[in-house]
């Protein structure tokens with residue numbers, strides 16, 4: 450099986466990046482992280498990449514004249530590195546249509562809620578405040594529609610207990626995210642993820658064949 454060539458975009462801690470790097474190191478994911486790019490120079494994720502021997506690039510977005518200019522540089526770096534799939538792992542920037550067109554149906558994001566519930570930021574807090582009894586995480590394709598609104602690839606459920614707080618729930622969501630992201634990437638690497646473009650006004654859907 451061919452090795453999946455990944456580029457990971459990050460802004461912060463990078464625990465999802467770490468889960469991916471660890472799975473690759475353990476031989477559990479036939480992938481290679483070719484490049485990690487952060488718009489935040491101090492992101493811990495960059496250190497995690499370098500510690501794993503992965504090229505890590507800081508591109509502070511404020512140094513670019515426009516959103517388009519930033520995205521064009523990121524796209525050029527990913528292409529030059531031979532990246533096939535772009536993995537957003539806590540990347541806190543919206544991507545422009547030009548970038549999305551460059552990797553159409555090959556950009557994935559992870560979100561700490563069961564989409565379409567609680568898109569955007571502070572999703573774990575939102576789920577707790579709303580009082581839902583189950584939440585979880587979602588991996589979806591990134592498209593030009595609403596934030597966190599792209600076709601869902603897969604999800605994991607995390608029950609909310611009566612006495613949960615952010616401090617007790619968040620680690621369980623993150624643990625679920627780490628397992629889910631690696632599983633989805635393995636499914637992509639194994640050719641088990643198929644994009645089914647919607648006809649007319651239908652939504653584009655993703656079919657994932659379980660291993």
Ligand code: GRF
Nearest residue numbers: 462463464465539559560561
């Ligand atoms: C995760 O909760 C992810 O779902 C969200 O941002 C967070 C990133 O965490 N998009 P980390 O940087 O991977 O630790």
